[in-house]
Amino acid sequence: MKAAICTKYGPPEVLEIMEVEKPVPGDDEVLIKIHATTVHVGDTKLRGFRPGMGKVQDFFFKPIMRFMVGFKGPRKKILGMELAGEIEAAGKNVQRFTPGDKVFAATEMNFGAYAEYICLDEHRVLEKIPTGISYEEAAPISNGGITALRFMRKANIQKDQKILIYGASGSVGTFAVQLAKFFEAEVSGVCSTANLDLVRSIGADRVFDYTQDDMTGHAETYDVIFDAVGKASPTLYRKLLKPGGIYLNVLKSSGGLKLKTEELSFLQSLMEQGKFKAVIDTRFPFEKIVEAHRYVDGGHKKGNVIITMEPEVE
Numbered sequence: 001m002k003a004a005i006c007t008k009y010g011p012p013e014v015l016e017i018m019e020v021e022k023p024v025p026g027d028d029e030v031l032i033k034i035h036a037t038t039v040h041v042g043d044t045k046l047r048g049f050r051p052g053m054g055k056v057q058d059f060f061f062k063p064i065m066r067f068m069v070g071f072k073g074p075r076k077k078i079l080g081m082e083l084a085g086e087i088e089a090a091g092k093n094v095q096r097f098t099p100g101d102k103v104f105a106a107t108e109m110n111f112g113a114y115a116e117y118i119c120l121d122e123h124r125v126l127e128k129i130p131t132g133i134s135y136e137e138a139a140p141i142s143n144g145g146i147t148a149l150r151f152m153r154k155a156n157i158q159k160d161q162k163i164l165i166y167g168a169s170g171s172v173g174t175f176a177v178q179l180a181k182f183f184e185a186e187v188s189g190v191c192s193t194a195n196l197d198l199v200r201s202i203g204a205d206r207v208f209d210y211t212q213d214d215m216t217g218h219a220e221t222y223d224v225i226f227d228a229v230g231k232a233s234p235t236l237y238r239k240l241l242k243p244g245g246i247y248l249n250v251l252k253s254s255g256g257l258k259l260k261t262e263e264l265s266f267l268q269s270l271m272e273q274g275k276f277k278a279v280i281d282t283r284f285p286f287e288k289i290v291e292a293h294r295y296v297d298g299g300h301k302k303g304n305v306i307i308t309m310e311p312e313v314e
């Protein structure tokens, strides 16, 4: 099968599409033919060897990161953390799925979604795609959606509470806006001029343009401030948070690396009810994965960037 191999740490060009052996499912595993995957920020951070936690934290964390993920290049050579596809075969103990099921999944720290096929344990973060949702719409849900859900749960977001979501146009941000609305909060989103309409369209009650207004002079205060890109200034949240309010930053603990099937099932049910969807910025064919990484490295994607596995139509 074809897979994009991360040959070493570096710029997008270190990704090369090669032929590798097609995996064979174990007794508890399903073999999935991947139709769509994403360029997740986690993929670009690993490829570029950029922890992205802040200058000082990165300096101390990089040596540890080499031990954890590989010295000169990632030990997991096939990147890709999110996918959607069709089950082609199932191991003898598999009960939740049968061949032909359309599924979406997170691969977590095992990566592996930049390939035509992957094997996943049926009990991991894997669910059926709701009817009417395409592979491209389902692929980005697992990681970004679960991350946003975790922060909304951590904030214990309640009806009529005021929440400010900073960086509302990114993957985590667009999911967080929708979830906060689902929990009936009053949502304000912060993004740049070009994304104001997008953030409004996914449910934000109010939008603020960070390129025109630093907001620190606003009189309005919030019960919860969620920084979904880790770029809000400390002055902003100190001035705008109500006494006793909750400030959360996506770069700080999101509740551990291990995602839960229950979290994906919750999002699956919201998708079924038409209350949760992925915002898609651009779709790239698999052969253009280097370009796709270059685009995401720019740091301004709107929602999610999709990689489709079907060959490009000229």
Ligand SMILES: NC(=O)c1ccc[n+]([C@@H]2O[C@H](COP(=O)([O-])OP(=O)(O)OC[C@H]3O[C@@H](n4cnc5c(N)ncnc54)[C@H](OP(=O)(O)O)[C@@H]3O)[C@@H](O)[C@H]2O)c1
Pocket (backbone or CB within 6 Å): 040, 041, 042, 045, 052, 143, 144, 145, 147, 166, 167, 168, 169, 170, 171, 172, 173, 190, 191, 192, 193, 195, 210, 228, 229, 230, 231, 232, 250, 251, 254, 299, 300, 301, 302, 303, 304
């Ligand atoms: N996605 C996940 O599943 C996940 C999980 C855990 C942790 N994280 C971490 O969370 C962070 C965000 O991830 P993501 O996937 O949501 O990123 P992303 O989609 O790449 O974020 C891009 C968005 O950030 C906005 N942005 C950039 N600079 C900004 C600024 N100064 N102020 C306000 N908005 C700004 C951009 O909007 P403009 O173009 O308008 O600037 C763009 O829409 C990353 O550090 C990531 O590692 C992500």
